[in-house]
Amino acid sequence: MADIHHPIATRHSDASANSSYLEWGPVWAGALVAIAISTVLVQFGASTGLAMGDPIRPDNTVSYNFIIAGLWLLLVSVAASSAAGYISGRMRMTMNDATADEVEFRDGIHGITAWALSTVAVALVASISGSIASAVAAATVTETPELPANLQAWAANQALIVAFATAAGSALGAAAAWFASVSGGKHRDDATSHNVIVPKMFRKR
Incomplete structure (x- = not known):
């Protein structure tokens, strides 16, 4: 009688030969997906009026658009990071010598690493874009009347609030x-169908 091997058990057995607990393939996959999601959602937000904008309107009145923009950026961060984590955790191969707690920890570390890679990449792109924008603005600077002290304080406070919101x-x-x-990782070990996370309208009929 031929031996029948469970596909998950076979995969775990093959993975035990891996010499590294950190698999970069799933990490990079999750990070790239997170970067793509962030880029698309930020562009969507900018096109629908969710961009940060200036703290002071042209008519020298206070703008509160940064509150909505900050909430949108927070939503983008959570959505992109969740996608990165799920992909890196589900694609990771486990090892037979690990306890349940250790498997959970290794899955979590893969998610954190994917988040870190995507965060650093987005931060670098934002830094470069900001430097270019500042250089262009400096080259085309025009004389503008000095803002009143209360509006200057508002602009400074808004910058601090936005920085705090970004960190949060x-x-x-x-x-x-x-x-x-x-x-x-739990879905991987339980062999959970992908239909659990795919909306019914997008499932293959």
């Missing part, structure tokens, strides 16, 4: 990546 979004993104990666 990154922290929430890291947490989302961890939990999504652990969830992806």
Whole structure:
């Protein structure tokens, strides 16, 4: 009688030969997906009026658009990080010598690493874009009347609030990546159908 091997058991057995606990393939896959999602959603937000904008309107009145824009960026960070975590966790191959807690930890680390890669890449692109924009603005600077002290203070406070919101979004993104990666790992080990996470309208008929 021929031996019948469970596909998951066979995969885990093959993975035990891996000399590294960190698999870069799933990590890079998750990071690239996160970068793509961030790029698309940020462009969508900019085209629909969710861009950060200036703290002071041309008529020297206060703008509160940064609140909506900040919430949108936070949502983008969590969504992209969750996708990165789930992909890296579900695609990772486990090893037979690991306990349940250790498997969960390794899944989570893969999600965090994918989040870190995507965050650094996005930050580098944003830094370069900001430097270019500043250089262009400096080259085309025009004389503008000095803002009143209260508006200058508002602009400075808004910059601090946006910086804090960005940091908070990154922290929430890291947490989302961890939990999504652990969830992806559990779906992997339980052989959960992908239909669980794919909306019914997008499933193959």
